[in-house]
Amino acid sequence: MSEVDLSVNLGGIKMNNPVTVASGTFGYGREYADLVDITQLGAVTVKGIRLEPWGGNDLPRHVEVPGGMVNAIGLQGPGVDGFVNEYMPFLLEKGVPVIVNIWGTSLEEYAEVAARLSDVEGICGLELNISCPNVKEGGNAFGTDPKTVAKLVASVRAATKLPLMPKLAPNVSDIKPFVRAAQESGADAISLINTIPAMVIDIESRTPVLSNKVGGLSGSAIHPVAVKLVWEAAQAATVPILAMGGIVAAEQAIEFMIAGATSVAVGTANFIDPSTSIAVINGIQDYLERHEMKSATELTGSIILNK
Amino acid sequence: MFDFLCKVKEHPHVTDDYMLIQLHAGKLAEQARPGQFVHIRIPGLEKTSLRRPFSIYNSEDGILSILYKAVGRGTEVMQSLQPDSELQVIGPLGNGFPLDGSGEPLLVAGGYGVAPLYFLATRLNRKGVLLVGGRTAEDILAIDKFKELGWRVVVATNDGSMGEKGFVTVPLLRELESCKAAGKEVEMFSCGPDAMLKAVGEMAIKSNSKAWLSLDKHMVCGVGACLACVQKLHKPDGSTWIGRVCSDGPIFEAGEIVW
Ligand SMILES: Cc1cc2nc3c(=O)[nH]c(=O)nc-3n(C[C@H](O)[C@H](O)[C@H](O)COP(=O)(O)OP(=O)(O)OC[C@H]3O[C@@H](n4cnc5c(N)ncnc54)[C@H](O)[C@@H]3O)c2cc1C
Ligand SMILES: Cc1cc2nc3c(=O)[nH]c(=O)nc-3n(C[C@H](O)[C@H](O)[C@H](O)COP(=O)(O)O)c2cc1C
Numbered sequence: 001m002s003e004v005d006l007s008v009n010l011g012g013i014k015m016n017n018p019v020t021v022a023s024g025t026f027g028y029g030r031e032y033a034d035l036v037d038i039t040q041l042g043a044v045t046v047k048g049i050r051l052e053p054w055g056g057n058d059l060p061r062h063v064e065v066p067g068g069m070v071n072a073i074g075l076q077g078p079g080v081d082g083f084v085n086e087y088m089p090f091l092l093e094k095g096v097p098v099i100v101n102i103w104g105t106s107l108e109e110y111a112e113v114a115a116r117l118s119d120v121e122g123i124c125g126l127e128l129n130i131s132c133p134n135v136k137e138g139g140n141a142f143g144t145d146p147k148t149v150a151k152l153v154a155s156v157r158a159a160t161k162l163p164l165m166p167k168l169a170p171n172v173s174d175i176k177p178f179v180r181a182a183q184e185s186g187a188d189a190i191s192l193i194n195t196i197p198a199m200v201i202d203i204e205s206r207t208p209v210l211s212n213k214v215g216g217l218s219g220s221a222i223h224p225v226a227v228k229l230v231w232e233a234a235q236a237a238t239v240p241i242l243a244m245g246g247i248v249a250a251e252q253a254i255e256f257m258i259a260g261a262t263s264v265a266v267g268t269a270n271f272i273d274p275s276t277s278i279a280v281i282n283g284i285q286d287y288l289e290r291h292e293m294k295s296a297t298e299l300t301g302s303i304i305l306n307k
Numbered sequence: 308m309f310d311f312l313c314k315v316k317e318h319p320h321v322t323d324d325y326m327l328i329q330l331h332a333g334k335l336a337e338q339a340r341p342g343q344f345v346h347i348r349i350p351g352l353e354k355t356s357l358r359r360p361f362s363i364y365n366s367e368d369g370i371l372s373i374l375y376k377a378v379g380r381g382t383e384v385m386q387s388l389q390p391d392s393e394l395q396v397i398g399p400l401g402n403g404f405p406l407d408g409s410g411e412p413l414l415v416a417g418g419y420g421v422a423p424l425y426f427l428a429t430r431l432n433r434k435g436v437l438l439v440g441g442r443t444a445e446d447i448l449a450i451d452k453f454k455e456l457g458w459r460v461v462v463a464t465n466d467g468s469m470g471e472k473g474f475v476t477v478p479l480l481r482e483l484e485s486c487k488a489a490g491k492e493v494e495m496f497s498c499g500p501d502a503m504l505k506a507v508g509e510m511a512i513k514s515n516s517k518a519w520l521s522l523d524k525h526m527v528c529g530v531g532a533c534l535a536c537v538q539k540l541h542k543p544d545g546s547t548w549i550g551r552v553c554s555d556g557p558i559f560e561a562g563e564i565v566w
């Protein structure tokens with residue numbers, strides 16, 4: 001067995017390895033449980049939920065584009081009770097740490113969702129989705145002004161002791177004020193990036209392909225954008241970073257960690273090859289061994305700028 | 308459900324447009340039930356391309372076959388796959404048709420919709436009628452195979468180039484009426500374009516029979532995780548819910564669907 005220590009502490013979320021799955025790309029874990037040994041993951045991050053069940057957008061909700069896809073699912077979900085009753089028992093039985101992605105249309109709703117999830121066994125952290133481009137209220141509306149981010153994080157902070165991790169929007173001119181606002185208001189970690197606002201038009205009918213007209217771009221295509229944002233966020237961050245955006249293999253995950261990420265999440269790639277997350281874990285381990293590093297944490301922020 | 312690396316056995320054309328791809332699929336093939344589908348990563352497309360869903364046309368002795376037509380980027384590349392090339396296949400997926408019903412089975416197919424219905428015909432414990440529709444004779448597939456199994460086949464084409472001219476729902480109505488006159492119960496199974504499924508569903512509801520409809524929605528994950536393929540459905544208590552065609556379906560009873 002190797003001596004490499006893959007474990008990380010993502011702002012109080014203790015992970016056996018740095019790899020989780022990105023919210024919305026892995027359901028609630030059990031959908032992929034036949035294909036992926038989810039107990040091997042550092043954590044399972046589930047699809048975004050709000051207080052009550054939510055229906056999401058009309059179809060079409062996605063379209064394939066070179067290097068990825070554009071989606072406008074619209075945060076369909078079972079609400080807090082539906083999630084806790086229908087989906088948590090399976091995850092609890094698996095014993096894998098669970099990160100719940102939450103959203104709302106008001107500060108109060110975010111806080112109430114957080115409070116209601118606080119005492120649920122098995123949940124080890126909350127990712128605050130303040131950056132979804134696909135719902136009219138909530139989501140991105142809270143993520144594009146640092147003052148709003150500060151207020152939101154503070155009010156959720158007051159409602160729960162669980163590790164809190166706001167998920168930042170990529171479509172801002174400078175990410176650092178958002179990082180500072182979040183951590184000064186009590187965030188334990190930062191997660192980025194969410195999908196990048198995008199649009200696809202059918203040129204024959206001259207109509208938008210998605211029923212929501214616009215959506216969010218994910219997949220390989222966004223990876224270099226995400227690396228730059230993670231690198232910039234790391235310069236302002238005093239808390240750990242969970243990085244995602246276009247990971248298809250260990251190389252992109254390692255790149256994120258070198259840029260400053262403590263943990264990484266595999267998103268769109270799950271749809272194409274469900275074994276990606278496990279391959280990323282193994283690839284990180286191989287890399288650490290090859291570079292004679294003793295722990296995954298050594299990789300975090302190890303970027304060399306002046307050669 | 309498995310993610311299985313399958314080797315192509317044979318890959319012949321069955322008409323100018325349609326090809327039959329046969330895959331060595333081991334336990335995936337063994338577990339496949341009629342109405343289920345597979346989600347294929349097409350080699351030759353960029354590695355970041357999404358998978359494509361295809362109904363299971365047949366499964367015998369570890370060989371799984373798919374009957375398909377080139378309609379776009381992925382299926383065009385797929386057509387050039389040679390025997391012995393390998394592809395990643397997730398399956399079997401979805402709920403499948405119920406096999407334990409009763410009544411005269413009427414299968415109603417449009418285009419490649421004949422694919423899951425053929426697999427069904429090989430596994431049902433009773434024989435009945437296949438009603439198949441298409442634009443032209445070119446779209447009418449696999450009817451000899453149904454005849455070999457002892458099924459009666461009725462064809463309708465829009466241009467009259469094969470069978471009777473018009474929509475397949477016309478002979479379907481006739482079959483329904485003759486079953487009714489004979490006091491026979493019927494159970495319908497259908498796969499094809501939405502407009503056809505909707506018409507079949509309406510006829511089933513009117514005639515108080517069951518119709519199992521296989522829906523076709525664009526998919527991303529194929530396993531129920533992404534919520535790209537949803538369909539609004541009735542619950543028995545009259546309320547509605549949003550199901551996933553890939554994992555709650557693709558087969559729904561006509562009365563469940565909110566069109
Ligand atoms: C449950 C199910 C069973 C199917 N069974 C068969 C079958 O037995 N034989 C057959 O020929 N075809 C079948 N299809 C349709 C088949 O999936 C599409 O023809 C195929 O995805 C087209 O891919 P493309 O890259 O050639 O087309 P493109 O138009 O280039 O594809 C672009 C995107 O749209 C999706 N897409 C396009 N058309 C369809 C469609 N009709 N249904 C779903 N997704 C689509 C593609 O998957 C891809 O993500 C089935 C679809 C579903 C949902
Ligand atoms: C279909 C789909 C659904 C998503 N749903 C959510 C969600 O519910 N909450 C959220 O915070 N992010 C959601 N995301 C964003 C992803 O978690 C991730 O941030 C983004 O896709 C970038 O990573 P990737 O390029 O590896 O996919 C979703 C992405 C996709 C593709």
Ligand code: FES
Binds near residue numbers: 531
């Ligand atoms: S395709 Fe992902 S839920 Fe159906």
